[in-house]
Amino acid sequence: MVSVAILGAAGGIGQPLSLLMKLNAHVTKLNLYDIVNVTGVAADISHVATNSEVKSFLGADKLAQAVTDVDLVIIPAGVPRKPGMTRDDLFKINAGIVKGLVEAVADNSPRAFICIISNPVNSTVPIAAEVLKGRGIYDPKRLFGVTTLDVVRASRFVRDIRPKIDAATLRIPVIGGHSGNTIVPLLSMASTPLDLSETEIAELTNRIQFGGDEVVKAKDGAGSATLSMAYAGARFADSLIRAIKGEKTVEPTFINLAADEAGAEAYRKLGVGSLEFFAVPVELGSQGVARIMPLNGNVTDGEREAVAVAVNALDANISTGLNFVRHSAK
Numbered sequence: 001m002v003s004v005a006i007l008g009a010a011g012g013i014g015q016p017l018s019l020l021m022k023l024n025a026h027v028t029k030l031n032l033y034d035i036v037n038v039t040g041v042a043a044d045i046s047h048v049a050t051n052s053e054v055k056s057f058l059g060a061d062k063l064a065q066a067v068t069d070v071d072l073v074i075i076p077a078g079v080p081r082k083p084g085m086t087r088d089d090l091f092k093i094n095a096g097i098v099k100g101l102v103e104a105v106a107d108n109s110p111r112a113f114i115c116i117i118s119n120p121v122n123s124t125v126p127i128a129a130e131v132l133k134g135r136g137i138y139d140p141k142r143l144f145g146v147t148t149l150d151v152v153r154a155s156r157f158v159r160d161i162r163p164k165i166d167a168a169t170l171r172i173p174v175i176g177g178h179s180g181n182t183i184v185p186l187l188s189m190a191s192t193p194l195d196l197s198e199t200e201i202a203e204l205t206n207r208i209q210f211g212g213d214e215v216v217k218a219k220d221g222a223g224s225a226t227l228s229m230a231y232a233g234a235r236f237a238d239s240l241i242r243a244i245k246g247e248k249t250v251e252p253t254f255i256n257l258a259a260d261e262a263g264a265e266a267y268r269k270l271g272v273g274s275l276e277f278f279a280v281p282v283e284l285g286s287q288g289v290a291r292i293m294p295l296n297g298n299v300t301d302g303e304r305e306a307v308a309v310a311v312n313a314l315d316a317n318i319s320t321g322l323n324f325v326r327h328s329a330k
């Protein structure tokens with residue numbers, strides 16, 4: 001029995017993500033919330049022949065109901081990028097949206113696991129944390145920034161230059177954050193040794209860091225990644241649900257390192273220092289973060305340099321998020 005709420009369910013990500021969660025056999029209840037169009041989306045998805053119950057919640061006055069008695073909340077609500085914009089340009093609109101949604105979750109399902117997709121993830125996750133802290137119910141083990149798309153891209157882009165590799169099973173840890181040079185793929189720690197040249201490493205790293213821009217450019221004003229993001233979001237949610245059910249699963253995700261300080265130590269030594277939030281590979285368990293996975297080998301000098309660049313940018317992104325809530329509370 002797993003009850004899931006998707007907030008922003010009528011959007012470009014929300015619709016295919018809702019469909020994929022309807023296909024997840026562990027899910028028993030699927031609450032779809034949006035401020036537009038969600039009635040039709042829910043009616044449509046409710047005809048899919050799986051056992052879960054789909055309900056629609058349209059408009060702000062239905063938000064509290066949508067997030068009452070749910071185990072897992074996935075948030076893809078908010079505006080996407082257009083060409084020429086950075087993810088940080090979305091902060092102005094999305095910060096308030098995420099804050100309002102997380103307040104409602106805090107008030108109605110305080111123990112729910114929360115997965116944030118809305119950009120800029122580097123700032124929206126600190127916003128969510130600060131809201132939960134303000135309510136006195138913050139548990140860093142239960143709040144996740146979804147960075148799975150970076151991991152998905154890493155395996156797929158490697159396959160583009162190594163066609164014998166199985167993109168579906170190759171795992172490359174991607175750490176840091178979720179925007180440009182805060183995204184740090186650890187290609188040296190791929191689950192299958194890749195034997196890449198320095199040029200290949202540089203090109204792949206750049207492509208993984210700016211993969212989102214490829215889609216924004218190709219969509220030419222019609223938004224950013226939606227279908228691959230729905231796939232990535234459903235993959236992360238499935239790992240978390242299987243963990244809640246007692247399996248051990250591992251996914252990189254943007255979390256508060258306080259969730260496992262002992263496990264975070266290796267990353268702090270790598271250059272992360274005292275940073276509060278960072279994407280790391282996490283073993284998920286029934287209570288959320290079970291432990292932060294150790295680094296699987298020695299990072300290269302290039303990877304260490306990339307971490308230093310990421311940490312600088314992340315520090316600013318995290319403060320922007322935390323300050324947004326601290327200042328709006330006054």
Ligand SMILES: NC(=O)C1=CN([C@@H]2O[C@H](COP(=O)(O)OP(=O)(O)OC[C@H]3O[C@@H](n4cnc5c(N)ncnc54)[C@H](O)[C@@H]3O)[C@@H](O)[C@H]2O)C=CC1
Nearest residue numbers: 008010011012013035076077078079080117118119149229
């Ligand atoms: N974490 C990641 O890897 C990725 C994150 N994203 C982000 O996901 C977000 C959504 O992207 P799309 O689905 O393409 O956008 P979209 O514009 O197609 O859909 C967003 C949906 O959110 C809804 N919404 C707006 N305000 C709301 C509120 N207060 N409460 C509930 N719903 C609300 C809208 O009505 C709309 O249906 C964007 O911020 C985008 O940047 C996109 C791709 C990857």
Ligand SMILES: O=C([O-])CC(=O)C(=O)O
Nearest residue numbers: 081119149212213224225
């Ligand atoms: O690029 C964007 O704005 C959407 C996103 O986060 C991604 O595709 O990784």
